[in-house]
Amino acid sequence: MNDDVLELLFTGLGETLYMVLLSTLIALILGLPLGIILVATEKGNILESPRINKVLGTIINVVRSFPSIILIVVLLPLARFIVGTTLGATAAIVPLSIGAAPFIARIIENSLKEVSFGKIEAAMAIGANPLTIITKVLIPEALPSLIRGLTIAVIGITGMTAVAGAIGAGGLGSLAIRFGYMRYRDDIMLATIITLVILVQGVQLAGDYLATYINRKRYKFD
Amino acid sequence: MSKMYITPSSKIVALENVNLQIQQGDIFGIIGFSGAGKSTLIRCLNRLEEPDSGKIVIAGQEITAMNKKELQLARRKIGMIFQQFNLLDAKTVFENVAFPLQVSNYPKKQIKTRVEEILELVGLANKSKAYPLQLSGGQKQRVGIARALSNEPSVLLSDEATSALDPQTTYSILELLKDINQKLGLTIVLITHELDVLKHICNHMAVIEHGKIVETGVVEKFFLNPESDTAKRFISILQGFQEKRVYKEGEGI
Numbered sequence: 001m002n003d004d005v006l007e008l009l010f011t012g013l014g015e016t017l018y019m020v021l022l023s024t025l026i027a028l029i030l031g032l033p034l035g036i037i038l039v040a041t042e043k044g045n046i047l048e049s050p051r052i053n054k055v056l057g058t059i060i061n062v063v064r065s066f067p068s069i070i071l072i073v074v075l076l077p078l079a080r081f082i083v084g085t086t087l088g089a090t091a092a093i094v095p096l097s098i099g100a101a102p103f104i105a106r107i108i109e110n111s112l113k114e115v116s117f118g119k120i121e122a123a124m125a126i127g128a129n130p131l132t133i134i135t136k137v138l139i140p141e142a143l144p145s146l147i148r149g150l151t152i153a154v155i156g157i158t159g160m161t162a163v164a165g166a167i168g169a170g171g172l173g174s175l176a177i178r179f180g181y182m183r184y185r186d187d188i189m190l191a192t193i194i195t196l197v198i199l200v201q202g203v204q205l206a207g208d209y210l211a212t213y214i215n216r217k218r219y220k221f222d
Numbered sequence: 223m224s225k226m227y228i229t230p231s232s233k234i235v236a237l238e239n240v241n242l243q244i245q246q247g248d249i250f251g252i253i254g255f256s257g258a259g260k261s262t263l264i265r266c267l268n269r270l271e272e273p274d275s276g277k278i279v280i281a282g283q284e285i286t287a288m289n290k291k292e293l294q295l296a297r298r299k300i301g302m303i304f305q306q307f308n309l310l311d312a313k314t315v316f317e318n319v320a321f322p323l324q325v326s327n328y329p330k331k332q333i334k335t336r337v338e339e340i341l342e343l344v345g346l347a348n349k350s351k352a353y354p355l356q357l358s359g360g361q362k363q364r365v366g367i368a369r370a371l372s373n374e375p376s377v378l379l380s381d382e383a384t385s386a387l388d389p390q391t392t393y394s395i396l397e398l399l400k401d402i403n404q405k406l407g408l409t410i411v412l413i414t415h416e417l418d419v420l421k422h423i424c425n426h427m428a429v430i431e432h433g434k435i436v437e438t439g440v441v442e443k444f445f446l447n448p449e450s451d452t453a454k455r456f457i458s459i460l461q462g463f464q465e466k467r468v469y470k471e472g473e474g475i
């Protein structure tokens with residue numbers, strides 16, 4: 001492999017990492033409260049509110065039913081509004097974050113629901129308020145599961161960046177399309193795929209390690 | 223007080239015109255068969271379950287008249303222990319016991335002393351850094367008791383606290399409760415379906431049957447002169463068991 005391929009690869013990897021990190025971060029900032037609200041407003045839970053639960057659930061389902069490429073295209077005008085352009089990695093972060101937020105909200109909802117209601121009742125019985133229950137009971141108790149869920153989300157977002165790459169966002173996806181596919185550069189195609197595989201493996205390993213580490217500490221081997 | 227559960231298929235009257243008075247400093251047992259409404263009753267006392275009608279007064283405060291905020295404050299002085307322990311797995315024993323204190327804005331500097339004191343009382347001083355998943359059932363329930371007691375409640379509610387434990391551990395937990403009752407003058411309301419538990423530590427008791435209180439009084443009366451159906455059945459099961467055992471033992475000679 002020659003130097004310019006390596007350079008292309010490095011730039012692509014850099015852009016992908018940039019998009020994945022920022023999109024995950026923003027999606028988490030949006031999705032975490034949504035996931036918490038989904039759980040807390042459920043029937044019988046600490047902030048029971050069937051209406052909020054229903055409305056939020058529906059919105060999340062609607063956004064999630066868009067195929068990611070359509071969602072990205074639909075949200076590009078918003079990117080122009082926020083970052084001033086529809087091209088490049090920074091522009092892609094807008095649709096990627098918004099697309100991933102409902103996904104993350106559902107993943108977080110799932111993890112939080114694994115916390116047995118008895119623990120929440122125990123916290124209610126000592127007079128804890130809902131905010132304390134969320135921050136001191138729900139989230140810490142669900143932490144290993146939350147981390148595993150976030151690992152899935154990061155990998156999903158990595159896949160979405162490749163889709164965004166195909167329509168001008170840059171990154172490894174765009175490299176594979178522009179060179180590997182359109183210019184028949186099998187070497188570049190192969191190199192991007194290998195890089196992506198290593199990236200995804202790395203994310204998965206890190207997530208597993210962290211979740212297991214916490215479980216070990218609590219002596220709950222799995 | 224009354225309580226009804228409304229399910230999609232039916233309405234279940236879990237409690238019907240329950241009227242109970244429990245003296246301060248008493249150990250009060252509530253006994254009844256499965257499904258009689260014992261858990262519902264005790265959970266209504268701190269409003270984990272909302273009663274449909276009636277009034278609950280604890281230590282002169284009308285629990286049923288409180289708004290959310292007031293209820294939170296009142297609950298800080300009502301300890302509760304659960305059959306399934308419900309400890310927080312993410313927190314150490316120390317942190318579990320400290321949690322009610324933090325929630326109650328206990329002076330920060332005194333939390334450590336208080337937790338150590340209460341862990342000493344339940345005999346777990348050496349386990350303060352352990353996590354609940356590293357403990358045995360009996361130890362977990364001791365943590366549950368320590369957590370319920372750390373903020374110096376005036377009442378302790380116990381829903382089958384010993385049902386998940388072996389007889390020896392049950393005995394040591396009951397001794398602990400008795401000890402606490404004497405040392406701290408704490409009122410204990412406990413639910414059980416084990417006669418041994420009743421006999422061992424309760425002073426007064428109530429029998430609950432299909433959501434109604436059918437008998438109350440001192441514990442001795444329950445054994446000597448049972449009136450209600452439930453009480454008679456409990457006693458006859460016990461006697462039947464004893465007779466069988468005597469018979470079997472005699473058979474061998």
Ligand SMILES: Nc1ncnc2c1ncn2[C@@H]1O[C@H](COP(=O)(O)OP(=O)(O)OP(=O)(O)O)[C@@H](O)[C@H]1O
Binds near residue numbers: 229259
């Ligand atoms: N959340 C609920 N929804 C509907 N019905 C309920 C609910 N909780 C309890 N019940 C019903 O109320 C009745 C009383 O239940 P409760 O749990 O108080 O019984 P219990 O005396 O504690 O029994 P056990 O000894 O088995 O714990 C039962 O008929 C039960 O099916």
Ligand SMILES: [Mg+2]
Binds near residue numbers: 260262
């Ligand atoms: Mg019960």
